[in-house]
Amino acid sequence: MTVQEREMTGVDWPGWLARWDAQQTGYLPHREARFDAMLDVLGELLPAEFVAVDLASGPGSLSHRLLRRFPEARCVAVDLDPVLVEIGRQSSTALGDRLRFVEADVSRPDLVELLGVARVDAVLSSTALHWLPSHALAAVYARMAGLIRPGGVLLNADNIPFSREPGVFQQLAEARRARHAVAAFGADMASGWRDFWEAAAAEPALASAAAERERRFATVGRDHPESLLEFHLAALRDAGFSTVGVIWQEFDDRIVAAIR
Template structure:
């Protein structure tokens, strides 16, 4: 039986659909991934261990393993649905991929690494879900895990600060247009809400969605988001010696920090 269709569910198909709808929220998503991987290729050895933080169904992990055949990945997320899609679609990546269910809002995930060596950490369109206090704690945790010279690469919409109101307004208007339902429909892309509605109809969904509801009980979208300068300051306070933007299109950026 095809592993990616275990139990009659097309897990690889759900991952492809996830990637397709994410393209609607992140313009030039593959270019952003490529920028992150290019930095890793230049600064890391051929064999390295990477954390994929808030990994979702493994979009970043999949690209890391394909680009770096000697790399290993520890993929961490709180969401049981996303992890099950990733496990079903990607499996163990030939023994190079380990899935970890943990909440990055606390430090619990550190104990689940099993003492594994970690050389770099990656995240894509995810850490904005953490409250600022939890995010700064995560940066301190990363500083404990990564060795001197270790890398952290975060691809996300990192807002402009209050000293750049024109830049911030330009970026916000562009995102409002890009993320409108009418724009998704015009491009023939399903929204995140439509993806979740479709997944709910899959025979495998009910127990996973129930577990997800319990896992997310009490959690909410943060009311405030750190701007780029606040991210850089928090990373420096956590012990990273360098932090800055290495790729950008308005607020769509890749932030690199070096331990």
């Protein structure tokens, strides 16, 4: 957005995207290294011109990095959160039709039709799919397998726990993550997340989106156990991906890769 456009709207949309990135990095200190690793995979496996889907994209942080690195690529970003989608759309106008947002639940059975693309080269997701119960996650993987062309790739970056029990490896991972959050936000580790959403609710340009977000997520909870790594790998194989594995890891912060 140019200075003139910002003055006309009165909203610093790129600033909102930067604010989202800042609070996310406070909880995920290796977030940029994770993004870089994902994009390295695309650089090795895909041609210069390709189409990607950013699944549960938020405001498009990963999409922006992808399109900066690969100037001939295009991306479809899909997310259910109306506030984050609005920030994403408004902060990416300079990208034109290279980045398109779809506001939808990624677990919808008709998601592929909503995306408006027959085939894609890559599907990426970052810090999002842990919200899905295992059966919904497996269904998403199966739908994406049908969308990705042979030779294409799916990359899911997320905190994937070591075990359901509070074993030593999981305790180490969570303690390390908590130390980083305290360093970023202080003893009230939730303040980074809370402050972002309080500020978004107070932004007049986001008022209608914030009201819709409150309505949409009023009954949404995460009371299911998060899927373990073994489940991710098995579900991807069952979906039809030929090569599946972990290609990057920092404790329980991992990138699962699957080649179609």
